[in-house]
Amino acid sequence: MLEVRRLTKRFGAVTAVADFSLAVADGETVALLGPSGCGKTTVLRIAAGLERPDAGQVLLAGRDATDWPPERRGVGLVFQSYALFPHLSVRSNVAYGLRFRRGVDRVARVEELLALVGLSGYERRKPHQLSAGQQQRVALARALAPEPGILLLDEPLSALDAALRKDLRAELRALLRKLGMTALYVTHDQEEALALADRVAVMREGRLEQVAPPAELYARPRTPFVAAFLGRANLWPGRVVSVDGDRALVEVAGARFPAARGEAGEGDKVFLFFRPEWVHLGEGPFVAEVEGAEYLGDRWELRARFRDLPLVLVVSRDLRSNRELPFALSNAQAIPR
């Protein structure tokens, strides 16, 4: 188990991580998601012992590991650049972490891991003789070899092309499940985060925005940032005019929409948030003006306007010829702004 408590890290005048807390339970994969420069890699490096936090704690299996050097922590780290040792063969790379452990059958363990990542027979190759995907697998095998208590992955798939990335993503997920591995996975790719993780933690400017299982994060974002960062989102500024239990009525541009109340109270300024696919077209009390559309292969993305507010819609056929479309919202949320 890994837990970081109230981490803060500054580089000169820049605060990379601010009061950041997160716990990764045993056997769980948590994705740390955010735009580049949001501090997610710094959190990972602090967890690995490669950076020292200015404040806060790192707990490994319940023990305060903040001051432990990296070699004592028993964490496996897969680097974005893989960091394979160029002077060592695949076998020696994977066996490297076993040098510092006693009572391990190194030969067997290396074979086992190379079989696990599907690279049996590549033992004698040097890293530069491997494809990017194979290098990635060696990096993974090397990190797993010393049986780390937790696996940290820093954008491990970002250097691969799109098709390979998707394949390896599925493989990686299956592998982590099979090994029952505890993992913290840093990525800026939302699709990767949603596909791989049991829970996703969204970071912004060094702070934690929200942590939740993927489906919940997608359906019930708590902040406008999370709503906009994951998938397509419509966010309309408005105000709560009345509340009733967990429901609220939100006034936007003179129209009133029912919405899930969330944390908003009566009179609060909020965003009315809804996903494009939550909009019902062809019926309903409201009318959108169509402005244009983009063909995306399996669907069309429609740009429209509702009383000066931009509206993104997803439809299955070309509706550009319709100047006006009636619509209704079956599902919307109020997010405080």
Next chain:
Amino acid sequence: MAADPGRAVGFRTGAGWALALLPLLFLGVTFFWPLGDVLRLGFQVEGRWSGERILAALSDPYVQRLILFTLEQAALSALLSLALGFPLGWFLTRYRFPGRGLLRAFTIVPFVLPSITVALGFILFFGRSGHLNRFLMSLFGLGEPPIRVLYTLWAVVLAHAFYNAPVVARFVNAAWEGADPDLVEAARTLGARPAHAFATVTLPLLLPSLLSSLALVFMLCTLSFSIPLALGGARYATIEVGVYLYARGVLMDLPRAAALATITLGLSLVLTYLHLWGGGAFSTRQDGGRPAPTVPLFSRDRPVRALWLLYLLPAAVVFLGPIGAVIADSFLHPAPGGVSPTLYWYRMIASPDWNPFIESSPRGAVRMSLLVGFGATGLALVLGISVSAVLRRVRSRILETLLMAPLAVSSVVLGLALLLAFRRPPLSALGGGWAIVLAHTLIVYPFVVRAIRPLWDSLDPTLTEAARTLGAGPFAAFRTVTLPLLGTGVLAAGAFAFALSLGEMTAVAMLSGPGVMTMPMAIYHFLGSRDFGAASAMATVLMVTTALAAWAWDRAGSRWLGGSRA
């Protein structure tokens, strides 16, 4: 995340300072303290500090002549180096021809050749009865040798140009290839004729490099020792030679030697500072968008290029003549009516018999050279790697200045410092050979640092981090990852250090004694006893060894850089 290449794994900057203790301690005992001895002897008269000794030295007409001659020959050498080196740099930049890469690589060779072998080459080639005079006499049927340059100012200046013109050529070549060819083309489209575009665009772009190479050459020639010693004689001595003559030679006045050393120390500090300052101020390096265009050297429609022969032929004579003369004479034996090929001289330099002229046996000198070379290389590698490790971790100007200080002190002063230091504890406990080993260590380790630091900085810092997360402690990570990756660079730096130590004569001149003799100094003594054959054989061995080491250095460096990017 962008990684700072100097970033240390972990977070203990304190460890960097702790690491600095060892090299600082070593330099303290072998360098700073001995240097203090020199300054004390220079500035202390009967236990109190005063400038009397320095002032007395400065008002001595002989010392004044030394100083004036030093500056005069350095200035002339710098100008001649520029005059000879600029066309070579131009030639290397502008023209395509077979062997261009080889010629460019060859420009490093004069720089690494032991200076005593160059001096020997000059004597054999330009001497009164040297190869050039013999050739000219037989060609024109002259009764008198037409060239009388030896033991004059001009011999010293010409030998310095031999050394430094290739350096200037490398500077010019690098700067010219870095200049954006678009600029010249822009000037041409604006109406400038080629010569005008050269004068108004290219030359101003090259000027910073020209000035900084002039400054470097001036500094090197000011502090040069073996060339003026062997080619100028006592009459045309520089300050450096003066220190030697007072400390070890006929004049025998240690306090005066220390006073002179203090003066030359000040001079070298000023020059080093000027050079570093100039290097910073002039280094307006721009990146050309594309490589400078070249034209083929050989083409029928431009016979004007044949004019290059007017430069290249004399240059080839100056550069190849002395080297060729040494090699040729090492295999020739005077015989009735001419010369005959022989290996006699090589057998002679392997002889274990005591030779009174060199105060050692020739074989002993070879042995001592190798021992000193290996010892100094080993120490310099350890010291150089530790200093590199410290300077990577701790970004401190003061620490860097302290740790690289021996770079700013001339070898003669260093030799004098160790000469004094080996007369008192703790160093007096060591044998005389150790003084030379330590001197060479101090002379060569800055080059090791210069070779290893950029290589180390270019290593991906995540590699050590990966090792750490896999369970390696800081030293295990260094041993298993960093050191093997620096491997080729360390070997190359070692080869270079070995070559420098093998050819170094200045510190040896100050520190050698009966039985403690190295090859370059033996060559100098052979010269004194007119044993040109033995001198040539020893010089040939030295030249081949240093050239091989320099070549290995060049090769390893480039192959390494190519390989790590793959």
